[in-house]
Amino acid sequence: MTDAAWRQLAARLSWVTAGTFLVASVVVLLLSFNVSAAEPTFAPDATFVDNILASFENQQARWIQDLGSSLLFGVGFAALAALGATLRHVLGRDDPRSMLATAAFLVAGTVGLVSQLIYIGGTEVATNPQYCDCDFLAEEVISRAMILDVINGIVYWMIDGFSVLFGVGLIAVAGVASASGSMPVTWVTFTRLVAIAGLASAVWNRVAIPLLIRAGYEDLDYGRIVSIILVVVAGILVPIWAAWLARALRPSAVEPTT
DSSP states (O other): OOHHHHHHHHHHHHHHHHHHHHHHHHHHHHHHTTSSSOOOOOOTTOOHHHHHHHHHHHHHHHHHHHHHHHHHHHHHHHHHHHHHHHHHHHHOSSSHHHHHHHHHHHHHHHHHHHHHHHHHHHHHHHTOSOOOSSTTHHHHHHHHHHHHHHHHHHHHHHHHHHHHHHHHHHHHHHHHHHHHTOSOHHHHHHHHHHHHHHHHHHHIIIIIHHHHHHTTOTTSOHHHHHHHHHHHIIIIIHHHHHHHHHHHTSTTOOOOOO
């Protein structure tokens, strides 16, 4: 492929990344604040099993939106994985950091894509409205809730793993672009800021939250805080970064050196 073809491919993948991450994050935000779906309601005298069933019923009502956001994120992760390989041909093939960026983007995108597939498959099964018409209904419902917790734990760890790998890839990309002078210096700086934000989100989830809970701040709505951070990073910073990259890769774009 010619250099122009690589740039065009990278630009298209960047637009896909920007669009999918933006739309998926908006859906997550609307669901997190119960805008596009009703908040689950629990009766004061309900049993533990009744509350789980009510939670499952609410998740079933949200399923189409949840599925849509997960599929969009999956497409975005796949586009990022491919983008890492194309950027190597655009920003500088001879720089050793370009290989690191390619590997980091590829692994990060794969981890992110697999996390969404696990979430889709696990959530669909765990919240299925079909239950055993027998004396073991309570045991089945509680087991499904425990399985759903395990699935969510795995998915959250994979997302944090993506954030770390993607952050490493961004730092490498910024280094290559800065050395080659192939991208605007402002874009290079913003790339490093996005990398820091991604790494910081993983530190918040895996280090800060457990420390705060142990310190007695267990009443904070950590789930909503995590959703807000997700929207800021995945719904604002990454789309801006990707769209900026796509515009900078246009054939007519001026390429100021760093």
